Amino acid sequence: MERNWAGNRVYAAERILRPRTPDEVCEMVAATARIKPLGTRHCFNDIADFEGGAQIDISGLATSMEIDSAASTVTVGGATRYGELAPVLHAEGFALANLASLPHCTIAGSVATGTHGSGRRNQGLASAVSRIELVTADGQLRAYTRGDRDFAGVVVNVGALGVVTRLDLDLVPAFEVRQNVFDGLPWDALLTRFDDIQDAAYSVSAFTNWANDTVDQVWLKSVGEPRTDLFGARPAHGPRHPAHAAGVPADNCTEQLGVPGPWHERLPHFRLGFTPSTGDELQSEYFVPYRHAAEAFEALRELGPRIAPLVLCSEIRTIAGDDLWLSPAHGGDRVALHFTWHPRQDEVEALLPAIEERLAPFGVRAHWGKLFHHSPTDEAWPALGRFRELRNRLDPNGAFRSPYVTRNIG
Ligand SMILES: Cc1cc2nc3c(=O)[nH]c(=O)nc-3n(C[C@H](O)[C@H](O)[C@H](O)COP(=O)(O)OP(=O)(O)OC[C@H]3O[C@@H](n4cnc5c(N)ncnc54)[C@H](O)[C@@H]3O)c2cc1C
Known part of the structure; x- marks a missing residue:
């Protein structure tokens, strides 16, 4: 039985095609009526699956x-x-x-x-x-x-x-990056000084369970001199895992404590040779316009008592806007609200509609590869119709139209 990385999904595709040459990719795609590409399987839903069809894994092609x-x-x-x-x-x-x-x-x-x-x-x-x-x-x-x-x-x-x-x-x-973690940021600081906190480093992540009195941690990934203070948070004196508050050790995390190092050994939270995150988990992530950050945080804090028992950690990040039609940041800067859940799928899926309803007034979008409840709407994704038209032109007979694609694209 083939599964995704998290193990929460047994793939319903009947077989995996493994081409060895670019020509074989063309031949296999042309000859297969129902097909879906497969990567390293790190998605949490059926996006890489095709019930009754084939998956195609191109990792056997010579890479250059x-x-x-x-x-x-x-x-x-x-x-x-x-x-x-x-x-x-x-x-x-x-x-x-x-x-x-x-x-x-x-x-x-x-x-x-x-x-x-x-x-x-x-x-x-x-x-x-x-x-x-x-x-x-x-x-x-x-x-x-x-x-x-x-x-x-x-x-x-x-x-x-x-x-x-x-x-x-x-x-x-x-470029070089230094990673510094701060513990215990007052919520009020995140709500009122969000711009300043985002400007505090090249890449900023805040971790919370939405119920604790303070924001558990803030990770600053700095290019140049790092900050030594952060609006009332305390510099961490030891390495941290994003789920530190849930007792997870930092063994698989990239180096912290301000030690300078190459960009690729600091920008990811997790090291390549190790299982990333905790390995025994589910994930969801939602995106709202940057200008609604504080309102979205308040909405999720109201759900804190329901979220906290199910979450290992939740991460707040930001993304600059772009023009890619199905990008979560299409059309403007976004705040990303990520959840690493305990592997209790039924309970998580029961909670997602409440989270999505709280975030709906802000035009919420969901991460395509993580667990979500409501299918994307043309209102929240203004270029979805253009994408559908492009899809219909490139795939008129629906070879790539898996159940996920039908449900979420149309
Ligand atoms: C521990 C963990 C941490 C994560 N952290 C982040 C994060 O920081 N930020 C974030 O945004 N996401 C994050 N994710 C989600 C993850 O990065 C994405 O889901 C990503 O798509 C996974 O890539 P994959 O190679 O595993 O693709 P798969 O899960 O195998 O497939 C994903 C999609 O890509 C398509 N695809 C794969 N290969 C091809 C191809 N050759 N041609 C066309 N389509 C293809 C598939 O059809 C499917 O639609 C995380 C996931 C995990 C498990």
Whole structure:
């Protein structure tokens, strides 16, 4: 039985196709009526599944990483994981502008779901894509370059348009980051000084269970001199796991305590060689416009007594806006409200509608790859209709129209 990383989903697809060459990808896609690409399986819902159909795993294709120093770009295979790419870039003096909390996922899978890190001025990982190649339902390899008519629709694609085989990513010069954790930020500070706290570092994450009297921790990932104070929070004297308040040790976390290090060894919370997060968990994440941050925090604190017993930790991050149609930050900056749940799926699923209803007045969007209840609406996702039209053009017979895609895209 094939399962996702969290083990909460037994895949209902009948088989996994494993092409060894780009030509085989084209042949297999053209010959398969119901098909869905599969990455490293880190999603928590059925986004990578196709009941009664096939999944296609392209990790067997030969991968190459070609850096174009003059253009500051790298060309990578879709199945390459961020954690494999990053040290190669660093050795050549380059970096990606940001990374997610874990380096374990494929680039194609992360880009397909609008995966993000944190930082008020940092866009999601898909914004680094400048060119993308995918095999569409007819078995043809198509390429889209930034500026092409449909480019902004193709990049964040929930695996509904084809199999992404190669991507070009924008690079920046390599940089050093220091990671400092602060304990016990007064809630009032987060509510009234949110801009200042976001400006306190390159990437900022706050962790809470929504019920404690203070915000449990704030992680600052600083480029340059780190701050030594943070609005009444106390500098942590030892390493922390995001779920420190729930008693989880920091063994799998990237180095903290202000020790400078390469970007790729500090921007993710978790180290590549270890199980990320806790491993025995579920996740959900919601996005609201940045300007509604304080109201959204108040709404979730009202649900604190119901959230706290189910959550290992909850993380508040920010994402700079972009123009990618299905990106959670499409059209403007967002605050990301993430939940790492205990693996009690029935109870978590019973609570999600209440969370979504509280956040609905702010035009809430859900992370495509995590647990959510209400299907996306055209109101919250203004480019969903354009994406549907693009999907209908590229996949007229519904080869990639899995139950998830039908439910959430149409
Ligand atoms: C411990 C943990 C921490 C996480 N932290 C973050 C975080 O910090 N930020 C965040 O935003 N998310 C986070 N996530 C969620 C995760 O990054 C995303 O769900 C990501 O999509 C997983 O990539 P994957 O390779 O595992 O893809 P899968 O789960 O295998 O697939 C995801 C989607 O990508 C599509 N896909 C995969 N490969 C291809 C391809 N070659 N071509 C076309 N489509 C493809 C699939 O069809 C599916 O729709 C976390 C998840 C875990 C388990």
